[in-house]
Amino acid sequence: MNHSEAATIFNKNEKKVNWHDKALWFVRHKRDKSAHSVEGWEELRNLGQGIKAHTLSNLDNYLIQFEENALKNGVQVHWAQDGDEHNRIVHSILKEHNAKKVVKSKSMLTEECHLNPYLEADGIEIIDTDLGERIVQLAKETPSHIVLPAIHKTKEEVDELFQEHLGTKPCGGDPQYLTGEARKHLREKFVNADAAITGVNFAIADTGGFVVCTNEGNADMGAHLAPVHIACMGIEKIIPKQEHLGVFLRLLARSATGQHITTYSSHFKKPRKGTKMHIVIVDNGRTEQLSRPDFRASLQCIRCGACMNTCPIYRRSGGHSYDATIPGPIGSILSPGKDLTKHSSLPFASTLCGSCSDVCPVKIDIHTQLYKWRQIITKETKQPYVKVMSMKMMGDIFSKPTKFEKVGKVARWSLRNLPKGIINSKPNVWGKERDLPSGPVESFDEWYKNRK
Amino acid sequence: MNGIKTENKMSSRDAILSRIKTNKPDLLELPIINVDVFADSRNIVDEFVLKVEVSGGHVIKASTTDDIFNQINTMFPEGKVKYTTLENTAAFNTVDFDTFKSQKALENLDVLVLESDLGVAENGAIWIKDTTLPMRVLPFITKHLIIVINQTQLVPFMHQAYQKIATEDNDFGVFLAGPSKTADIEQSLVIGAQGALSLTLFLR
Amino acid sequence: MFIEIKKKLKLYNMKVGLFIPCYINQLYPQVGKATLELLEKLNVDVVYPSGQTCCGQPMANSGYENESVGACNNFVKNFNEFDYIVTPSGSCAYHVKKHFDVIPQTDEVTKVRNNVYELCDFILNVLKIKDVGARFPHKVGIHKSCHGLRGLRLGSCSEKVTPEYSYIGELLAEVSGVEIITLNREDECCGFGGTFAVVEEAISVKMGKDRVQDHLDNGAEVITATDTSCLMHLEGLITRHMQPLKVLHIAEILNSVN
Known part of the structure; x- marks a missing residue:
């Protein structure tokens, strides 16, 4: 199903659309308040952009430096070319430690690699410990947002889900009660876990350390209790120096939720005594994206989700309508690089309003990239014959003024004289819910000629 | 174990690195951070207090360690499992450190008192590091977290915080802002998700 | 002058x-x-x-x-x-x-x-002119068309932390009798987007409806903009739903004399 079809289905329930739009607009609004309270916000964005762009231009050396330092810190480093290799590496580490019960904090990378089903197939229990992720895991869904995974679910839906899976009492969707019950349920998982998996927000080349940000404390509860900690990161998570965290931690939470910083920004460097720490560095299409000059800036993304919250289309179509691990504007420029045909409708799920680019803390030119993907998609994937022909015709009309004048005349006459029933008949998608302007007798051209 | 090697092929590490080398753009300059552009006129103590409260923490101004512990004892009376890492306050502890070797005992920890030497005004974050932390999990697993910090240890922005940390060698450290929280159910803020249920900050 | x-x-x-x-x-x-x-x-x-x-x-x-x-x-x-x-x-x-x-x-x-x-x-x-000598005694909402706003930077947008300004707003403010109304969402897209309006018909219509509603909720009689394309889309919804609103391009208001 393409984005438009999925969005049409989502829009059948206008009340839910309004609810979804409002919930995300609220987050965007909090982001505004928070960003506007920072002196030099735009300079901070410039720095974020500049540091990331520099890092990408020297990425191989920074990765080598990172690995060297991580090894010195007593951390084991693994490299995976694709999702499958990533899954095999994680699996083999777990096997090596005979780990059967695993807790995992939020990591979009492991979603991208489909790690959970891979491990579950071998009988390993893997529990997502971020509350939102646990909700979608219990519902057998995927996250619909990278920061707010269960933003598409109402509290009543969560209530029912918890009754079914956690044996909670009906509570009318009381978030306090439901969160409390989830805490008890997850506490038991943390205490008994054989291994913890986390994502990585930032990996620091010159220390070999990495930072994981959460609000719930779930990454820390997992990593500090289990005997094995596996941190999975895409190659683009590298930053050169620890001091650069000063820039990114100022940008990240404010852009994501409007908080001034996440509750926990945990800096891991060495494993604690008697335990093991592993880092898996994953490519999975990133080096290919790096090769595309028009699109490589998409690798600057720090996964704050601000472009989703601001996107008027995302807010009204829901994250699942994108059918991609990363939904929304940033996903729509990342996903075509992985599978152009599958994701060919995504760059068109935008009015090119540009709000995403202006909200982006690292200044990715998202809407420009959407425009550029469109040019590639129409060339490299099969397009409907009608679309191709109509574009050819339009191109021809607009290059010939006399033709343009004639076609305009016919169009205006039709709008004036044809009955509304015909004008708004099925092939005219515009007319389903919108009237067309009534055709004026005179075009501007004609008026101008007759004027003097 | 360095990645999973496929036979007769370049290791994944080398393959990734060589692709990056081929695909990366020409070297771009690394920008220099000029902290001056962020300077605002806010009073850092007031700002810090405000931001700790915004993040869900409570701030109490205090003068002496005795004063602080008297207040804590009033807040958390008898029957609670309490532990402190502050110097000369061992009498406050209701358990030995060794008890934490059992997971169960860890889970029973009610009140943990820690000291920090770095707080950030712009966001209320407090730096807790390995060297002052007998076990990494403690500030997360405790039900109530209390942190003592001196006003003189506050810096305005994260930039200055990292300048200070740069001279240290920490195996683990965390910037902590308020108690654990979530808004994953319909954007309703709930304090006390997987980590500490409350954070109280004593500002000396 | x-x-x-x-x-x-x-x-x-x-x-x-x-x-x-x-x-x-x-x-x-x-x-x-x-x-x-x-x-x-x-x-x-x-x-x-x-x-x-x-x-x-x-x-x-x-x-x-x-x-x-x-x-x-x-x-x-x-x-x-x-x-x-x-x-x-x-x-x-x-x-x-x-x-x-x-x-x-x-x-x-x-x-x-x-x-x-x-x-x-x-x-x-x-031209460096602010007051064009127009009169338009109505309540007007400004729809800040996106390509002008975030493309040409004809005004500050709510995402960026920059000083506030709006070219269309500055000109309109000088029009005699006009009352500029404040919108709940000052610069959200209307959902026109060229072929987007038909390729993503459902979302396009929903965005347009929300934009119209914002103007109605805040008492606008007229929606104006620097782009007639946005206005054509909004007008299509307004006339279909027979809502008490008019659309006028900013040139039409600046050219009004009564």
């Missing part, structure tokens, strides 16, 4: 070409007329080159940049001799500035790209 400006313009021998976008030409000629009359009222010598069609945006934004080449060339042919090309459309002006790299960058092309101006931008920043 007007005489002074005329002198100044004559002095600099400013050649101004008027670009009327294709859909305004055919469907909203009144917007073209208002633009021309307004510029003439401000003593600008305006030339309307015949043979103009379209900036090429409809094809290019749909992913068929190649099919827009003819339109781009035609645009350059018509407008390369002007010092200023003025158009009542932020979106078309933006397209010329941003996407005309699809044709070879000759001196003529570069000149055209540099010289194209959206109407409000031209009046305020080139």
Whole structure:
């Protein structure tokens, strides 16, 4: 199903659309308040952009430096070319430690690699410990947002889900009660876990350390209790120096939720005594994206989700309508690089309003990239014959003024004289819910000629 | 174990690195951070207090360690499992450190008192590091977290915080802002998700 | 004041070409007329080159940049001799500035790209006029069309932390009798988006409905904008649902006298 079809289905329930739009607009609004309270916000964005762009231009050396330092810190480093290799590496580490019960904090990378089903197939229990992720895991869904995974679910839906899976009492969707019950349920998982998996927000080349940000404390509860900690990161998570965290931690939470910083920004460097720490560095299409000059800036993304919250289309179509691990504007420029045909409708799920680019803390030119993907998609994937022909015709009309004048005349006459029933008949998608302007007798051209 | 090697092929590490080398753009300059552009006129103590409260923490101004512990004892009376890492306050502890070797005992920890030497005004974050932390999990697993910090240890922005940390060698450290929280159910803020249920900050 | 400006313009021998976008030409000629009359009222010598069609945006934004080449060339042919090309459309002006790299960058092309101006931008920043002498005693909501706002930067947008300004707002504020209403969402997209309006019909309509509702909720009688394309989309919804709102391009308001 393409984005438009999925969005049409989502829009059948206008009340839910309004609810979804409002919930995300609220987050965007909090982001505004928070960003506007920072002196030099735009300079901070410039720095974020500049540091990331520099890092990408020297990425191989920074990765080598990172690995060297991580090894010195007593951390084991693994490299995976694709999702499958990533899954095999994680699996083999777990096997090596005979780990059967695993807790995992939020990591979009492991979603991208489909790690959970891979491990579950071998009988390993893997529990997502971020509350939102646990909700979608219990519902057998995927996250619909990278920061707010269960933003598409109402509290009543969560209530029912918890009754079914956690044996909670009906509570009318009381978030306090439901969160409390989830805490008890997850506490038991943390205490008994054989291994913890986390994502990585930032990996620091010159220390070999990495930072994981959460609000719930779930990454820390997992990593500090289990005997094995596996941190999975895409190659683009590298930053050169620890001091650069000063820039990114100022940008990240404010852009994501409007908080001034996440509750926990945990800096891991060495494993604690008697335990093991592993880092898996994953490519999975990133080096290919790096090769595309028009699109490589998409690798600057720090996964704050601000472009989703601001996107008027995302807010009204829901994250699942994108059918991609990363939904929304940033996903729509990342996903075509992985599978152009599958994701060919995504760059068109935008009015090119540009709000995403202006909200982006690292200044990715998202809407420009959407425009550029469109040019590639129409060339490299099969397009409907009608679309191709109509574009050819339009191109021809607009290059010939006399033709343009004639076609305009016919169009205006039709709008004036044809009955509304015909004008708004099925092939005219515009007319389903919108009237067309009534055709004026005179075009501007004609008026101008007759004027003097 | 360095990645999973496929036979007769370049290791994944080398393959990734060589692709990056081929695909990366020409070297771009690394920008220099000029902290001056962020300077605002806010009073850092007031700002810090405000931001700790915004993040869900409570701030109490205090003068002496005795004063602080008297207040804590009033807040958390008898029957609670309490532990402190502050110097000369061992009498406050209701358990030995060794008890934490059992997971169960860890889970029973009610009140943990820690000291920090770095707080950030712009966001209320407090730096807790390995060297002052007998076990990494403690500030997360405790039900109530209390942190003592001196006003003189506050810096305005994260930039200055990292300048200070740069001279240290920490195996683990965390910037902590308020108690654990979530808004994953319909954007309703709930304090006390997987980590500490409350954070109280004593500002000396 | 007007005489002074005329002198100044004559002095600099400013050649101004008027670009009327294709859909305004055919469907909203009144917007073209208002633009021309307004510029003439401000003593600008305006030339309307015949043979103009379209900036090429409809094809290019749909992913068929190649099919827009003819339109781009035609645009350059018509407008390369002007010092200023003025158009009542932020979106078309933006397209010329941003996407005309699809044709070879000759001196003529570069000149055209540099010289194209959206109407409000031209009046305020080139002519340096704020009060155009208009009267319009109504409650007006400004829809800040995205390509003008975030593309041409005709105003500050709510995402960026920059000083607040709005060219259309500054001009409108000087119109006698006008009351500018405040919207709940000051610069959200209306959902037109060219072929987006039909490719993503459901979302496009929903965005438009929400935009109209924001104006109704805040007591607007008229929605104005720098782009008639946004207004055509909103008007289509308003007339279909028979809502008590009118749409007028900013040129029509600035050209009003009663």
